[in-house]
Amino acid sequence: MIFGWDSIRREVLRRIGQREWPPGMLIPTEQDLATEFGVARATVNRALRELALAGVLERKRRAGTRVALLPVRKATLDIPVIRQEVEARGHAHSFRLLTHEAREAPVPVTSRLGLPEGALLLWIETLHLADGQPFAFETRWLNPAILPDPGPDFTQISVNEWLVAHVSYTLGDISFCAARASAREAKVLGVTLGEALFITERSTWAGPAPITLVRLAHGPGYRMQALV
Amino acid sequence: MIFGWDSIRREVLRRIGQREWPPGMLIPTEQDLATEFGVARATVNRALRELALAGVLERKRRAGTRVALLPVRKATLDIPVIRQEVEARGHAHSFRLLTHEAREAPVPVTSRLGLPEGALLLWIETLHLADGQPFAFETRWLNPAILPDPGPDFTQISVNEWLVAHVSYTLGDISFCAARASAREAKVLGVTLGEALFITERSTWAGPAPITLVRLAHGPGYRMQALV
DNA sequence: GAGTGGTCTAGACCACGGA
């Protein structure tokens, strides 16, 4: 029975799935569907809006709503704090601060963060462990301007956690790739030289001010799962 | 000025970012905010609902709305058809069907798809090219039960595209990892043996019926980007 | 110009779950 916007969403999905509404077809207007289902137009709108967001429908004013021809499926990734990620797998998280020093950032870094050439940033290397075994090798450029004086003790709290707790929510971008382990990465992660690593790279910003550029290298066996 | 639910969303984000509302704080109720902003409660609800979905707020009936302590950031991935992905990069897409035969699926495959042991599935290998250069090596188990008789000509249309055009929208799961190139992968993709590949694995379903299990191997240089 | 989706309003009922 039709009860609530979600059941309307599912009914529309069913009609699309059964090809009652094939790809490319113009489906009835919100008002028509509202009448058919005996609900208010706002309820239909909520259902169709979610489906459009998911890439199943394409909506245009005046033109109406169509079943997407090539549905660009959307998947959602959770980007947890590493400690949570490790603990969610049932392991104990710990970390070792390997390097923590001011360095002149190379041009690719400064340009990506929109800083002047030769800017002095903090270079921080952290090894994250799960039950004492290497889990991920984090290398990070951090803008010192955002730190209080005196700075936090990053041997006690990981940079990652300090940032989410003390720096405002930000936008940024995230990308993933595969790369072979360098000599240093192999040594730190305890894998063979040239092993395939899963790399996550993030840059984060507080409004216009760059905060950090971080690279996470995960050893073999790491899988990132997404919900579709 | 406050105008529309999105400006309310941004104003709430601003207050969180400026630490007027620090992590863990209970923020005012929808009704209070509606009064403050001079809008209806439904408008505030829309704004706060989006922020809760994004992991910035945590909402509970009766308990109210809190700023998330450890914000699980959500990133959204687009999962396009490969042809679109190649063309979006400004290249011409083509593909070569390398293998197409019925095979007894190994146990890991049948169990993951919920099929009986020893089920006969189609085993399909496709190489996707961008401007004639190897782009991705697709290996796929396909449930023949979903194909019409006679089956489509997969030398003319890629399996990927035939499926999105002819099989109903489905749910599934998707995961990513890194792996070293096997001898066959190295040969097909034209990379050196043991090179780091970026692997995408998807399973898709039509309701209870399994459709396909696909593995995409991308050569070095591939980056997957997500929006945060 | 007119039809469509996008949004807002003011009010209502309800489920949940903390006090």
Add this chain to the structure above:
DNA sequence: CCGTGGTCTAGACCACTCG
């Protein structure tokens, strides 16, 4: 219990864009 968020309604105005 009872306040909170989740949802729905009936109606309205508006922005966009197609014909």
